[in-house]
Amino acid sequence: MTPIGFGLAAIGRPGYITLGRDHDLGSDRSVDTLERRSHEVLSAAYDTGIRYFDAARSYGFAEQFLSSWLQQRGRSPTDVTVGSKWGYTYVGNWRIDAKVHEVKDQSLAALRRQITESRALLGDFLDLYQIHSATLESRVLEDREVLAELNHLRATGLVIGLSVSGPRQAEVIRRALTVEVDGVNPFQCVQATWNVMEPSAGPALNDAHDAGWGVIIKEALANGRLADRDRQAIAAALANPWADVVLSGAVTRDQVSSNVRALQTRLTEHELEGLEQLAEPRDQYWSERSQLHWT
Numbered sequence: 001m002t003p004i005g006f007g008l009a010a011i012g013r014p015g016y017i018t019l020g021r022d023h024d025l026g027s028d029r030s031v032d033t034l035e036r037r038s039h040e041v042l043s044a045a046y047d048t049g050i051r052y053f054d055a056a057r058s059y060g061f062a063e064q065f066l067s068s069w070l071q072q073r074g075r076s077p078t079d080v081t082v083g084s085k086w087g088y089t090y091v092g093n094w095r096i097d098a099k100v101h102e103v104k105d106q107s108l109a110a111l112r113r114q115i116t117e118s119r120a121l122l123g124d125f126l127d128l129y130q131i132h133s134a135t136l137e138s139r140v141l142e143d144r145e146v147l148a149e150l151n152h153l154r155a156t157g158l159v160i161g162l163s164v165s166g167p168r169q170a171e172v173i174r175r176a177l178t179v180e181v182d183g184v185n186p187f188q189c190v191q192a193t194w195n196v197m198e199p200s201a202g203p204a205l206n207d208a209h210d211a212g213w214g215v216i217i218k219e220a221l222a223n224g225r226l227a228d229r230d231r232q233a234i235a236a237a238l239a240n241p242w243a244d245v246v247l248s249g250a251v252t253r254d255q256v257s258s259n260v261r262a263l264q265t266r267l268t269e270h271e272l273e274g275l276e277q278l279a280e281p282r283d284q285y286w287s288e289r290s291q292l293h294w295t
Contacts (some may be wrong), residue, residue: 001081003238004260005052006045007218007247011038013060015096015294019224022295024251031061031094037251038065039072044253046073048260052081052245054191054216055122056132057114058088058102063121070125083128083191083216085163086114087140101294106131106140111149128189129153130161134172141175150186161189163218167286169193170204177211189214194243195222196236196275198285209242217246222285223292226278230255234262236275 010016014029025037042053042065055062063084070080087106092098118126131150134140141147154160164172169192179185190208192201194217205215217237220226226233237246248259267275280288 001245002049002051003245003263004050005054005245005247006050007054007249008062008066009059010249011041011251012062012065014094015092015101017223017292017294018249020227035065039069041250041253041256042069044256048256054083054247056085057117058090060090063118067121077124081127082122082125083130084118084126085130085132086111087132096294106138108145108149111146128159128161130163130191132163133165134162136168136172141179144181147179147181147186151181151184154186159188160186161191162187163191165193167282169201173204173208177207191216191218193219194237195220195226196233196278197222197280199279200282206242215242215244217243220246223289230258231262231265232275234259235265235267236272238262239267
């Protein structure tokens with residue numbers, strides 16, 4: 001794993017909630033065009049030293065694009081670390097204006113179907129498999145059949161994790177830390193939203209780190225709201241002692257280069273205090289995020 005990873009949420013499908021997509025991607029969002037662009041950005045990420053790549057079944061054709069890039073570049077499973085997620089299905093039919101872009105299903109049947117699909121595309125490259133946006137309401141953390149299946153997948157060599165989202169992230173993380181089936185907690189990694197506007201999951205992520213879990217930060221730029229200060233925002237995320245990887249959601253080569261320069265950005269105490277002033281009330285942040293449009 002590398003301190004900065006690359007997430008394909010914004011590049012594997014034509015529509016997403018990141019701000020500025022019309023400027024970044026233009027009007028041509030065909031499958032061929034986005035696959036070509038994804039390859040360019042993936043290559044830029046790899047060439048800057050990024051070695052962790054993060055996808056999901058619901059990120060449109062993200063797994064397919066990642067797989068074709070790995071093959072074209074002649075990469076081997078030892079060259080990179082690849083994570084993906086199950087629990088949502090992409091149903092947007094490659095339309096930006098789709099009424100529904102993804103459907104949640106965290107059942108045992110969905111897990112078995114989607115791990116088969118992920119492995120068919122990623123094969124031996126797949127290292128980490130995560131529940132996509134686990135919540136208390138979905139009760140997936142209480143589904144003993146799902147948890148037992150995750151234990152089985154862990155026994156095959158996969159690292160098992162969960163991603164979390166929403167105002168109750170911390171509660172979900174702490175609940176996941178207590179899960180046990182047949183004497184085993186299947187989880188070894190958590191991926192959560194943390195940024196200077198929404199830092200509330202920090203203490204729970206520290207607990208996960210202390211328990212020996214890997215910690216991946218997503219949405220460090222708050223879906224584009226912090227794009228104008230990306231290096232500082234990513235550097236602030238990297239400054240957390242419990243953070244292992246911070247994801248870049250770049251869709252252009254220039255964005256990758258700018259994001260990676262966060263590794264050379266050392267924030268002063270004064271600068272960190274200034275960024276902390278950007279924090280919003282947790283519920284307000286997530287309410288505003290829920291209003292972002294797919295573009």
